[in-house]
Amino acid sequence: MTLRSLSGRPYAEEVADVVAWLRDLDGCPSIDDAMRAACRSASHPDDPGTWFYVEADAAEGVARLRCLSCGGVHPVLDSADRWTYPGAWSCRNCRQAIAEVVFGLHEEASAVTWAAMAVRCVDCGAIDGVADFVVPSLFAADFVPGAD
Ligand SMILES: [Zn+2]
Numbered sequence: 715m716t717l718r719s720l721s722g723r724p725y726a727e728e729v730a731d732v733v734a735w736l737r738d739l740d741g742c743p744s745i746d747d748a749m750r751a752a753c754r755s756a757s758h759p760d761d762p763g764t765w766f767y768v769e770a771d772a773a774e775g776v777a778r779l780r781c782l783s784c785g786g787v788h789p790v791l792d793s794a795d796r797w798t799y800p801g802a803w804s805c806r807n808c809r810q811a812i813a814e815v816v817f818g819l820h821e822e823a824s825a826v827t828w829a830a831m832a833v834r835c836v837d838c839g840a841i842d843g844v845a846d847f848v849v850p851s852l853f854a855a856d857f858v859p860g861a862d
């Protein structure tokens with residue numbers, strides 16, 4: 715556990731810390747599983763992309779990730795159908811816009827029913843929760859295109 719706090723805000727040195735942070739959120743369903751988003755585009759077959767530009771609308775529960783390596787866009791669930799054109803995420807601490815993305819998953823009877831999406835700034839490590847989603851009972855492996 716290497717979460718550290720700067721100005722009262724959480725920072726993480728690695729993705730596992732983001733999962734710990736998600737588990738500690740108050741007032742949310744329990745986090746039973748977690749997945750790091752990874753783009754498995756054929757254009758970088760040996761090197762799954764884990765750095766993304768992120769657009770997310772917390773109020774509407776839509777988000778999409780754009781892979782830094784290939785530019786491929788991965789909408790989360792049905793976000794493309796309900797897209798609200800939210801602004802691009804940037805780190806509130808250092809202002810750069812590239813993040814690692816982790817989904818905390820709440821499961822009932824082995825199916826994902828709710829997900830929280832958190833990002834970790836690849837530069838300074840700041841964590842942000844950016845959106846959450848009611849999931850129509852998917853298995854974890856089906857949750858994000860190309861996810862681990
Ligand atoms: Zn990619």
Ligand SMILES: [Zn+2]
Nearest residue numbers: 805808835838
């Ligand atoms: Zn940052």
